[in-house]
Amino acid sequence: MRRPRPAVVVLALSLTALGTAGVVTGATLVAAGSAPGVDGSVGARPLGLATAAAAPSTRTPSTTPANVVGAPFRELPQTPPGPVVPPVRVSIPSLGVRSDVVPTGVDRDGTTQIPEDVDVLGWYRYGPAPRDSGSTVIVGHRDGRGQGRGALYALGALSVGDPIRVTLADGSRVDYRVVAREVLDKQAVPLEDIFARSGGRVLSLISCGGVYDRARGGYQANVLVTAVPV
């Protein structure tokens, strides 16, 4: 069972006083990370993306009595968010993909906004950028009426070890290699991991896959490729 997200939030604020990360966290995320794949899944996403760095769920008991006199008050640093350098281009040589990336957000129905142009990819701008901790999420339509196949149509054909290069707005580049490719039933997509704003730096490329069933909301699966900086 996954811990409620608010715990992560609060713990992130109070990181340094909290001692070591507990083993329980890892175990929880093993379960989450191994959500049943429909098919075509290879490799392994790094476990504990959402919480590895920020959220010990267990810790050594405080030796300080919860009392007032002499209690160890600790000022929390006021850390204004650093400059975010957005991704502007993704290149996946093994698929012949070289696509522009635009910032995207959330649609009215609460789902991830995806560029209408299937040749253009979307970067979830509320989450991390490639130089930040956590998961940089880049999405693209698998297909679009009148447009044919999208840039990420063949995402499911990527192999572990394949290189991905992301170019940022300042012209710099971040090189990744694929560590996992998963086809996940939409009910089993680990959104908390994919959209993690803390933890190790990863790139999460997402499109659709599986069976297209309009009556059940369209594609029944997401193809998720996870890559780590080289």
Added chain:
Amino acid sequence: MTSASRTRRAALLVALAVPSALVLAAGPAQAADAATVSVLHAIPTGSGADVVDVYAGDALLIDNFTPGTLKTLEVPAGTYDLGVYADGETPAADTPVLEAKGVAVPAGANATVTANLTAAGAPALNVFINDTSKTAAGQARVTVRHIAAAPAVDVRVNGNVAFSDLTNPNEVKTDLAAASYQADVVLAGTDTVAIGPATLDLAEGTNTIVYAWGSAEAGNLALATQVISGLHSTPAAVDAGDGSSQSGLPGWVLGVAVLAAVGAAGAGARLATTRA
């Protein structure tokens, strides 16, 4: 310390009507025994509290605290006697400028204590509970707190009254799309601007708390801002395709076929075959 300033300080001493067990609402799951407490110095310069030290019991919480500054601390859960002392003075030897006794801070609480002026201009301590519940993906929360020596106000956002008739020491809040907004504070029911306009950058997944503080009479009304981040949620899903590449058919045709096949047996299946 001069006798003049001592007199001044004595005049500021306020016996707060704090219930013996003022309990802050606990937030969502948090560390076993930690709480987050912020302290805002919102007594304007020249009111006799220009540089103060804040104590919890006998322990120094904040040293050399000056007007307009905010400190955020992690504290063990517990019950605290908060005291605001003139710079360099101590609980052991001196009388506080302001105090609040028996403030219970349970594990998981997130609160802000403000040292501010009442509407009438007297120094006071107030405790506000910060809303750290999750925000929907793409949304931000804004909280406005009136802690100024000033009458009721309206808060206008992008030119329209968003909150009306806000009085000291109360707050209003709402969730809205994360974006940059223009905000100002006007005397309630008027277009007389008391503070602003100011640009409010409401970041996604944050609670941006705006304090209106200072004194209208002294002409030093101002805004102070506290941002609590990490309240974000994930989007509901990633729906990335319309099926138009499947079977070489436009998505809607395939959709009709699937719908028909699912919705009916026998004749229905034949219909689907015909359409496909």
